Amino acid sequence: MIPGRCRGGAWSILANVAAFVLLAAGTQFLARQSSPGNPVAWAALWTGDFVFVAAGLLFLGLGFLMPLHAGVLNLGIYAQFLAGFAVAAAIVRTPSIEPAARAGLALAAGAGAGALVGTAMLWLRWRFAVHEVTSGLLLGGAMIPIARAASLVPAGLPALTFGLYQAPVLLRWTPGLGLGHSFLLTWGILVLALGLLIALVFAQVLRTSAHGFDLRIVGSNPLAAVAAGVDVDLVQLWMLAAGGACAGLTGALQLWTHPAVALERWPFPFAFAGITVALYGLGSVRGVLVASVAFALWLNAPGTLVSLGDPRWGTAVSLLLVLPVLWNLPRLLPDQGAPRALWRTRHRQTF
């Protein structure tokens, strides 16, 4: 349903609208909560968290997928995520900024911080020949104390929450859909819609534009890209910045939930959820959409987060998720051709 193979057209648009409506209706069914506006609503175990987690996973998946298409392994996704969180938290806490403007500014700055980290990774590669895998992991480690410090003082959060509560009022169509006043749900759906839009635009550009063609060449065969006159460095810079912005935005969005949930319940490998999502989605935009929803369903299942809170379970489950990813990483190196190499190499083994 994602335009990519069918190259646009009315049916493609209709199919996408239908997919979105289905998703919205499904999430509403899963996430309906009792609220002053809708007191008889069914109180399910799955709340607006589901939508929010799905949106976050989708953004993280895109954060990894975009550079992957340009042949870059963005293992700096955790660093970008934490940079987005830290910068957004700092903005929320700044009294000189108009309270109503803080939410939007925090989001934009979070995305910008993520993009900056992505850019810094490439700069380190160009200037000091540090591989982006190394710089990504090291920056991730360096960002942990900064992000934790940013989450300790909740002074700015009420102002942000105030801003959020205004959202359902501003968006008058949401009560019409029967959504509760849960800011989490409402904002979750908005963010999810934004993620869907970015995914669709990315898929469309990738498949049908000259720049998308260049991008795919860079990911598939940098030598051929150079021969075809593509500026490989520039394409990779743009994609790492775009991927970093997605990851940074996810980090900033964590302020909408309780920050402790983001940093404590998500063990370290879970911060690589985007990589996991992208790889389980087999490196395609469509796959990333499906995988992010599937992971969100699993994360919101009763007992999942509780069991993940146990370090032993958390580590075991994380390893189970991440090991297949590590298994596939060597095959995703640019020279091997990313990201379709997953299927090709898996079936090419003869011995």
Next chain:
Amino acid sequence: MSGRSAGLRVKGLTVPDGSRWPVRDLDFEVKPGTVHMVLGERDTGKTALLETLAGLRREERGTVRLGDDDASPRDRRRGTRFLPRELDATQLTIRERLLVARPPRRFGIAIHGRRAEEYARSLAKRVRLDALLDVPVEALRPLERRLLELAAAFSESPRAVFLDEPTSELGPHEARHLLGVIHAIAQEDGIPVVFTSTWARDGYPDADAVTILWRGQAPATVSTADVTESALVDRWTGGGLRRAPTGPHSAGDPLLRIENIVLQGRGRETSLAGVAFEVRAGEVLAIVGAPADGLDLLHDVLLGHRTPDRGSIQFLGKELSATDRRQRVEAGVSFVSPPHARDQSLGNFSVEENLILGQTRRGPFARRGWLKFESIRGNAVRSLSDFEVPDAKPRDRFARLSLGARQRIVIAREVLRDPVLLVARSPAQGLSLEAQEYVRKALVLQCERRSGLLWLSEDPEEALRVADRLAVLAAGRLVWLPVTETLTREAIIDEMSGTAA
């Protein structure tokens, strides 16, 4: 350093998949200390066969015996050595590379410095690299790298050694030198050696027998004592030298003028020491040389990958030495590389996408930044028809096609741009004989449209087939040879190896 092998015997061997024409029911025997050549075009299953012999693949049927015992794939993996076609360049020095497998140790733990030095030196001496022990492997010439890997492989006293196209990136005199060394070491150690090649001449004088793989037909093995070199070459190539179909051309105005190009080679690569020539409209200028003798360097300079230290490159009167490949293509130069080169096609992409590579910024295939799929499809259908690739469809994956079909598609893309100058670097290397003829014909015909054609090759025969004018690149300088009926392959090789009178 004596081997412990008692020969290799292959009986009824069938190799599973991996090529267009898989090898079936193969029988041959290689006695200890002898060299056996497997001759075949690309996609005839040579590499798959060697991988099977080395135990890296499991045979579908048949047996492989090392000495008196049937050897399982596991035994073969442990007991034999396989050297792939493409060797990894490493930052190790020659000494370190030779000590990787079995360094002499002190008390079984630490490397014994003095003995390790002696050991490495003795191994290097076998292939005459002992004067280069401190040189990094990546700085070596292709021949030296092959010799080094050979020394390392034989140092482990394997029961057999398999080499996949060891001469593919060497000039003819270098190939002969390498095969001579292989034969000498194999004889000294009593180890059977099997190597593959696409060139019939590689079988002489060092191979004892040649197994011929011909497009899925039953393999045939002939003894080199029973068949002369010229008979095998004639049979293989379908006759003596024939010129490409268009005949000699009358040259027009100068298109490309190279003046006094000087460029320092990397590592042990030969530098360019004042290369000068011009290519005129409607002629084929062939430059023959070994890749490490400056041919690769000259190709890099023409592609815009390397800027010369001195000299100028003028194309239609404009200086191009500071421009990149893209700008040269836009100025009217097209490049065709060897069929297996990785910079001219995209294996994962479709045929139609490969046909528009580098043409999406302007021209008929994109409008305002968006691809025009109707034009792209139409171009693919026409190109496949015009360049006689009937089995390919526009949306087929490029890597699925045969090497010859892929090269035709690349040539279609470059020729249809109607370039002013075509620079072809060994464009027919490793192709089937018909495909080689087709490639030569398609490129040389471009001269009739008054394009210039610069043909760079390490194969003297190929150059003789196409050249209107011919020069040999040896020791970084050009030596011009008149293209007459009396000019022979041997005369060119003598110039390449510096042994001409």
